[in-house]
Amino acid sequence: MRNSFINAIMEASTRRDDIFVISGDAGLGVFDTFKAEHPDRFLNLGVAEQNMASFAAGLAMTGYKVVLYNIIPFLLYRCYEQVRNDICYQNLPIILAGIGSGLTYSPQGMTHYSVEDLGIARTLPNLSVLSPIDPVEARLAAGFALSSDTPVYVRLAKRGEPEIHTRSDFDISIPQVLSEGSGTALLFHGSIGEEVLRAALLLKEQGIVPRVISVPLVQPLNFAVLGELLGGISNLVTVEEHYHSCGLGSTLREFCTQGGRSFSLTTLGIAPRYIHEVHDNRGMRKLFGIDAEQIAAAVQLASECGSADGRRP
Amino acid sequence: MLRWPSWEQRDIFILSKGHAAMALYSTLAVRGILDRETIAGYYQDNGTLPAHLDRCPEKGIEVSAGSLGHGFNMGLGTAFGFKKQGSPRRVYALIGDGESQEGSIWEGALFAPALGLDNFCAIMDHNNLQGYGRPTELCSFEPVAEKWTAFGWHAVTVDGHDPDALREALQEDSHGKPKMIVAKTTKGKGVSFMEDQLIWHYYLVTDEHRRLALEELA
Numbered sequence: 289m290r291n292s293f294i295n296a297i298m299e300a301s302t303r304r305d306d307i308f309v310i311s312g313d314a315g316l317g318v319f320d321t322f323k324a325e326h327p328d329r330f331l332n333l334g335v336a337e338q339n340m341a342s343f344a345a346g347l348a349m350t351g352y353k354v355v356l357y358n359i360i361p362f363l364l365y366r367c368y369e370q371v372r373n374d375i376c377y378q379n380l381p382i383i384l385a386g387i388g389s390g391l392t393y394s395p396q397g398m399t400h401y402s403v404e405d406l407g408i409a410r411t412l413p414n415l416s417v418l419s420p421i422d423p424v425e426a427r428l429a430a431g432f433a434l435s436s437d438t439p440v441y442v443r444l445a446k447r448g449e450p451e452i453h454t455r456s457d458f459d460i461s462i463p464q465v466l467s468e469g470s471g472t473a474l475l476f477h478g479s480i481g482e483e484v485l486r487a488a489l490l491l492k493e494q495g496i497v498p499r500v501i502s503v504p505l506v507q508p509l510n511f512a513v514l515g516e517l518l519g520g521i522s523n524l525v526t527v528e529e530h531y532h533s534c535g536l537g538s539t540l541r542e543f544c545t546q547g548g549r550s551f552s553l554t555t556l557g558i559a560p561r562y563i564h565e566v567h568d569n570r571g572m573r574k575l576f577g578i579d580a581e582q583i584a585a586a587v588q589l590a591s592e593c594g595s596a597d598g599r600r601p
Numbered sequence: 602m603l604r605w606p607s608w609e610q611r612d613i614f615i616l617s618k619g620h621a622a623m624a625l626y627s628t629l630a631v632r633g634i635l636d637r638e639t640i641a642g643y644y645q646d647n648g649t650l651p652a653h654l655d656r657c658p659e660k661g662i663e664v665s666a667g668s669l670g671h672g673f674n675m676g677l678g679t680a681f682g683f684k685k686q687g688s689p690r691r692v693y694a695l696i697g698d699g700e701s702q703e704g705s706i707w708e709g710a711l712f713a714p715a716l717g718l719d720n721f722c723a724i725m726d727h728n729n730l731q732g733y734g735r736p737t738e739l740c741s742f743e744p745v746a747e748k749w750t751a752f753g754w755h756a757v758t759v760d761g762h763d764p765d766a767l768r769e770a771l772q773e774d775s776h777g778k779p780k781m782i783v784a785k786t787t788k789g790k791g792v793s794f795m796e797d798q799l800i801w802h803y804y805l806v807t808d809e810h811r812r813l814a815l816e817e818l819a
Contacts, residue, residue, distance in 0.1 A: 308685075334712070336709075336712065338670070338674070339677070339709045342675045342677075342678065342705065343675070343677050343709070345664075345678060346664075346679035347678035347681055349664075349675070349678070349679050350679055350683060350685075351682070351686075352685075369668060370671060370674075370705075374664075374665070374671055374674075377656075377665050
């Protein structure tokens with residue numbers, strides 16, 4: 289995902305001379321080609337995140353399309369007020385490219401996880417948020433962000449995620465139906481894609497076929513389009529590598545209260561607490577009930593009885 | 602002739618100590634950039650100008666500011682952009698001495714010389730009064746100018762109430778370095794009941810205060 293996103297930025301940089309990349313001392317090797325081709329359009333502003341975010345705002349005011357690259361906690365949390373006041377309040381067209389979404393870096397420890405970034409981003413008006421599920425969406429996210437004249441946060445995991453989409457000519461700003469199904473819709477974003485696909489296979493063996501929908505543009509989420517995509521659906525199950533209390537699940541809880549239609553809703557995600565357990569990424573997903581088996585079990589329960597929220601592990 | 606606000610090649614002034622917005626508004630009004638009606642709406646219900654800055658370059662308000670330690674760093678980014686574009690435009694940022702306790706100021710102080718930002722000039726309003734005390738008593742950052750010099754800046758100290766000294770410092774060659782002008786000032790200068798009084802960070806000016814102050818300043 290990360291490499292697709294960066295490659296799209298680099299390709300655009302050969303056509304546009306206004307793209308400027310700032311790293312906060314992250315991305316070893318990621319920008320080698322970009323630095324070689326555009327040495328005058330790259331800066332490593334070191335371990336100084338507040339300065340980095342404000343500096344980017346000032347640079348954007350002179351007409352540069354600034355890409356700010358860092359591990360998510362150091363892109364959004366450490367310098368939240370700079371992102372709020374200098375980038376979002378002033379509505380500057382900066383691309384906040386964050387890596388290490390969710391539990392990507394487990395078991396690096398809680399300081400390096402980003403399980404609440406969508407909750408934080410939801411407090412920032414003007415900010416669009418994209419959480420691609422695969423390299424195809426990551427590439428389209430780069431295109432969306434490059435053409436935007438307002439701030440965009442792109443939530444990336446790492447490199448090496450499998451391609452999920454079979455086409456690449458869709459509109460990244462609206463939810464995408466990946467596979468048809470009825471009764472229950474399985475909605476997700478970000479790096480949890482491979483678990484969702486495996487869950488769909490497990491469910492198929494049991495004759496359960498949910499409608500699988502990716503939600504790349506998490507903010508602002510187009511409720512009207514989403515409603516159209518949910519024809520014939522009565523149960524919603526959201527899955528995300530994020531706190532279930534302040535991400536897609538909670539956004540859909542708002543959706544369910546606004547549409548005039550009745551859905552049962554199950555929100556799978558990480559329990560909102562600090563994580564002291566030491567596991568790799570798969571182990572963490574298992575711990576928090578977002579591995580393929582538990583996703584499948586939740587969809588099965590939702591399909592049979594409505595919401596499975598009360599039975600979350 | 603007033604070429605601004607539409608003049609795209611103007612230098613940029615950033616009021617990083619955004620709580621002094623009223624001074625910027627007044628200056629812009631005297632220069633004819635803000636009109637009387639806009640000024641009249643300062644701090645009013647259904648008004649025009651908030652107590653802290655809300656960016657509006659067309660009115661001379663180049664950045665939003667109010668929270669400390671932001672404008673200075675935005676100014677560095679802007680100065681860097683001008684450098685990259687080969688523009689002769691310069692950036693001036695006014696910071697407070699209390700504001701200089703913000704870590705972000707020192708993050709920027711570290712990086713600006715490395716980036717060769719000799720088109721950037723910071724002015725520190727060194728009045729030795731902050732929200733709830735004196736900077737030198739809370740955690741003395743003296744000697745101020747020497748600290749900035751040690752960070753690689755061209756730092757000079759002047760009497761902030763002496764326009765000629767300020768003008769000279771602004772014009773002084775910084776030898777390829779960013780410049781810091783430490784302007785020694787007295788808060789409420791020239792008004793006996795305000796001078797160096799912490800409480801005037803908060804007091805509202807009544808008509809009577811205004812009359813007395815103008816008499817003293819006349």
